[in-house]
Every structure is written in structure tokens, then in C-alpha cells.
Amino acid sequence: MSDLLSKFDALAAERAGVLTAGVRDPFAIVMEQVKSPTEAVIDGxxxxLLGTYNYMGMTFDPDVIAAGQEALAKFGAGTTGSRVLNGTYQGHKACEEALKDFYGMDHAIVFSTGYLANLGIVSTLAGKGDYIILDADSHASIYDGCYLGNADIVRFKHNSAEDLEKRLRRLPPEAGKLVILEGVYSMLGDIAPLKELVAIAKAHGAMVLVDEAHGMGFFGENGRGVYEAAGVADDVDFVIGTFSKSVGTVGGFCVSNHPKFEILRLVCRPYVFTASLPPAVVACAATSIRKLMHAHDKRARLWDMSRKLHGGLIAQGFRLATATPESAIVSVLMPDQETTVRMWQALLELGVYVNMSRPPATPAGVFLLRCSLCAAHSAEQLEAVLQHFERAAAETGLFRQAAE
Incomplete structure (x- = not known):
């Protein structure tokens, strides 16, 4: 009998080889206690915490927690139903109203996760005979949305306006076209040149969807994302986002000004056939979103922390994925998987948690330690992080290895 799991044997062997070297499993970390947005207890x-996407530090905001506690007491632990059946509570509508106010858009739809938001919107918008044109480095949820639908998929080189235009020129002018972009790309922390890319998409008659999962909260005057900072809001048809980053809870959404947008509630399968978010979650999200409308000081602090971490690591001799700080993600390039794992473990033992990233999550051949800053990080924590990076590099011989 064929073993359906045998296709993963090579990956299992690779993982076993790493772990037999006395290394912790980087993908099986348990948070024994979470003390704040920036500190947890791991292995006692x-x-x-420098790898949580908790950009604005909202997970422990007193108003957010109080809203969740009140909703939990009034509406119970869950909805046990889809949004189109019994799963729409007052809180779900309030959350969508908060999103409309935050983005200045006419329509908002909330999904149970950010993954489902991309899966649902992408697969529903573009069907048979249509084309989806997407950046080659797009998130897995975007690719999965493409695969769930029936549209033809066209990839263009990462952040290349020239390649996007070349690909669009080859497509039938009368065909439906959806160009999908991301404000911030989560692996390298680089941002998309949205002004150029959106202009090209519109010139070729395409609709534009921008995923602002990692841009919401601190890009743009109102924190709406890179598309706002780039001044292309009027030309973006759909914005996708998540609650699991700057908002500090879980869930996903899409906002739009399209006059036919509400029909998506009846035809989007990952919305229709998924249980809705628990009342406490949407109450937390709505409160957090409304507070983020006035988080100018937090945004300024987050940018300051990003510049200091980026500059500090460069000064120590680390190679970073971006020449300048482009977002709250600072990715440190590593030469290979073994070195990446050893550096990751050395940092963890020194008391710093970062994300270890490798292909296929990263581009082919790219290994890195990904740092995600939080507006709640203190100057003392940032200084400790820089000291621990320097010490971990010395313990693992990273710079000596690079010199050889």
C-alpha cells in the first residue's frame, strides 16, 4: 500500500538531521507565559519577543482586553455558525463599521482569519477566463486563493514594474484582470513600489488588490498601509488585512468602495462555509482598530525602533535583507541553514526570540533570522537585543565563517 506521507520523507530527514545536532526545534516553541507584548517565558x-508581528503592542491594551471580557460575558464563547446563518452578532457588524471608519471605505467584510480573507476574496473575484497577475514573492494565502479559483495565474518578478507591464501587455485586453500586490513583504521586510505598480495595472484595465497585513497600523497618515503612504488609495479596488498583526487578535478582512461588493457575502465560500469569529475576538478587534486611528505616537516610536535596530545590526557587521529600514521587519541574512539554526538557538538561550525562516517560505537559497519590532519595545530591550546578537555571532563563529 502506498504511503501518502512518503513524499515528505526528505523534509523529515532534513529536520531530523538538524535536531540531532542538539538544537531546539525552531518550529515547536511553547510560550509558557506571556508577560507583555514584548516579553514571554520560554524554557523557564x-x-x-522579537518575532511576533505584534507591531503596535495591542495584545495587552487594557481597553481591548476589557471589551473582550465584556463580550465574552454577554454573548458567550462562540457563535457555532457561519456569518450567513446564525453567526452574525452585533459585534461582527460593529467590527466592520470600525474597519469602514478606519479605512474610509464604504464596505468591509470580516473573515475568521487573514488566510481565509485572501483565500476567499482572491478565489471569488477571478474565475475561469480571467487572469490573476501577482508578485512572485506573494504570500502562501494569496497563492492558495489562486489555486482555489479557476483563473489563469501570471507571475511577475518581485517588485518589478517593468516585468509587470510586460506580462500585462501579453494578455487579451478584453479579459478580466486582477493584479495582486502586498504593501510589505513579510520575509524580507521590503515594501512594494505601489505608485508605479498600481499605475501600470490601471493603464492595462486591471483591478487592483493590495494585501496590507504587515502595513496596517503604521504606514500612511492614518496608518492604513503602504497604499495610503504611496498616495494610490483612489486606484486600489480591494484592501486585504488581518487582525493578527497590528490589531493584536485574530481574524481577517477586506475593505472596498466597489458598489457590488456586498454580493461577496453570498458567493465567497471561505466566508459562507466557515464559523464566524467568537464575540470576544471581534469586540477586541473593533476596540483596537478604533484606537489605532489615533496611534500617531506609537507609529513614530515603531519607526524609530526600526531605524535603531537596523542601524545597530549593520554597524555590528550583519548582512540585512534591505539596505535601509523599510518596515517594522528587520531580516538578518544567514549563509546556510545550519548557521541559521545555530544562531537562532544561541539567541534563544541568551533570551531573545526571533523567527527562523528558510525556503520555501523565503526565496530559493535565502536563509534568515526575521525580527519583528513592536511599538512597546523599550530602549533597554533594544540595547539588550543588539548585545545578544553580537554575542551569538561570536559564539557561533558567524563572522569568522563569512571571512573564510
């Missing part, structure tokens, strides 16, 4: 040790 106080640890600075």
Missing part, C-alpha cells in the same frame, strides 16, 4: 527563561 524571561525572553524578549
Amino acid at each position: 527563561r524571561d525572553t524578549i
